[in-house]
Amino acid sequence: MGRRIVLSMLGLGAAGVVAAPQLQGGLEALLGAAADKDPTGLTELLPNGGGFRYYSVVSSVPRKDESSYRLTVDGLVDRPATYTLDQLRALPQTRTVRDVQCVTGWRVPQTPFSGVKLSALLDAAGVRPEGKAIRFTCFDGAYSESLTLSQARRDDVLVALRMQDKPVSHSHGGPVRLYVAPMYFYKSAKWLSGITxxxxxxxxxxxxxxxxxxxxxxxxxxxxxxxxx
Amino acid sequence: MHRTTAALMLLCIATAAALYVPQLAELVGRRPLVVTLHQWSGLLTPAPFLLGLASPAFRADLRRLNRFGAHDRTWLRAARRRDRSPESRPAGKFNAGQKVYASWIAGAVLVMLATGLMMWFTSLTPLVWRTSATFVHDWLALAVGIVVAGHVAKALADPEARRGMRTGWVERGWARREHALWAADETDDA
Known part of the structure; x- marks a missing residue:
């Protein structure tokens, strides 16, 4: 009898894997609807509860604000530069609304991001002919990302100052994060501090x-x- | 044996929470380290069980857990009626609730292990499987968390059972009352 329970759990597990695509769609719809009316926020703790998930690779991330934040652009450029938050805000802003897709499976539909086109910062710095790629570094002290120069020049690659039409919060990688619309979200480095x-x-x-x-x-x-x- | 399994299981659950609950993830960070701890504690959770199979006493307990008798049906019916009197809940060394828990958690750990391995070694299985495995892993994790919390709550409510787990000895009176059929079972086995 005990063995039968063990085996039926294995059976249920296998059935769950097989039926998951259908079940998942149904549950997502159900939980999405429930989450809209849930004042306690408990539905967010359920699997597929929707929304963003917080990933950090270090134990703690320093906070930066108007006075302490700096973004440097350097490497193979003619005019290296350092921007403050106000200087970035003063540049022309671009807004995009796209889905966010994480490589671990979660997806957040129609998320607005706005900020300065990365290509604008690169043009201002003057990329030298031997420059073929970009390396991004972050003030969490550990994270880094990369793009080829042609990827970086796309119109939907932003140095984002706003997310969901609010300033990018600390837990979402604020005050400034990278946003690479066509790629998995790990490319959109949080806490961006260096463009090389x-x-x-x-x-x-x-x-x-x-x-x-x-x-x-x-x-x-x-x-x-x-x-x- | 129980303690090692419990330690591995708790480590697995704690790291799962640190990976999963946004507030905890924010507090703990260090994602690669937490992932590694989670993977290895998960992988090792069945190890004490497998080592235990070498012990005749452990195998005898597994036989007891596997065998459901008429008295176990009586016990489960009483549990469903919330009838707590020992007379209506006959039990040998393990009561029916403990038997159901043991086999359920054994099956659940194997499913978690299988789906976990599918997520860990992504090249082993096609992608659709991995997404489905994540789905099963997430929801079963929630169920396991709740069931293990219930298991711990039951243990906290019964100091004598905890003493039995710790020292291997229980009071005769407690055993007569809570596990009336145990003595008979022992003589049967012998």
């Missing part, structure tokens, strides 16, 4: 740990999610 033009692509933090460098949503990391762009 390099001669070749240097894999970032997660990429040294097995994730794809060219992280197009739906065409990398062995996943088939619907593209976000």
């Amino acid at each position: 033009v390099t001669s070749d692509v240097r894999p970032g933090y997660w990429e040294e740990r097995g994730y794809d460098v060219d992280a197009w949503v739906g065409r990398s990391n062995g996943r088939t999610d619907a593209p976000t762009v």
Whole structure:
């Protein structure tokens, strides 16, 4: 009898894996509706409860504000620069509304991001001919990311100051984060503090740990999610 | 044996919470370290059980847990009626609730292990499987968390059972009352 319970758990587990795509869709719809009316926030703790999840690779991240935040642009450029938060806000702003897709599976629909086009900062710095890629560094002290120069020049790659039409909060990587719309969300480095033009692509933090460098949503990391762009 | 399993299980649950609950994730950070701890504690959770199979006493307990008798049906019916009197809940060394818990958690750990391995070694299985495995892993984790919390609550409510787990000895009176059929069972086995 005990053995039968063990075996039926295994059976249920296997059935769950087989039926998961249908079950997941139904549950997401149900929980999404419940979460809208849930004042306690408890539904957010349930699996697929929706929304963003917080990932950090270090134990604590310093906080930066108007006075302490700096973004440096350097490397293979003619005019290295350092921007304060106010200087970034004074530049022309671009707003995009796209889905966010994490490589671990969660997706947040139609999320507005706005900020300065990365290409504008690169143009202002004047990329030298030998510059072929960008390395991004973060003030959490550990995270890094990379893009090729042509990826970095896309119109939907932003140095984001606002997310969901509010200033990017600390837990979402504020005050300034990278936003790479067509790629998995690990490319959108949080707590962005450095943009360095390099001669070749240097894999970032997660990429040294097995994730794809060219992280197009739906065409990398062995996943088939619907593209976000 | 029980203590090692419990330690591994709690480590697995604690790291799962630190990976999963946003507020805790924010507090703990250090994602690669927590992931590694979670993977290894999960992988090792069945190890004490497998080592225990070498012991005849452990195998005898497994036989007891596996065997459901007429008195176990009586026990489960009484549990459903919330009837707590020892007379209506006959039990040997293990009562029916403990038997159900043991086999459920054994099955659940194996499912968690299988789905966990599918998420860990992503090249082993096709992608659709991995997403589905994540789904099963997430929801079963929630169930395991609740059931293990219930298991701990039951233990906290019964100091004599805890003493039995700790020292291997229980009072005769407690055993007669809570596990009336145990003595008979022992003589049967012998």
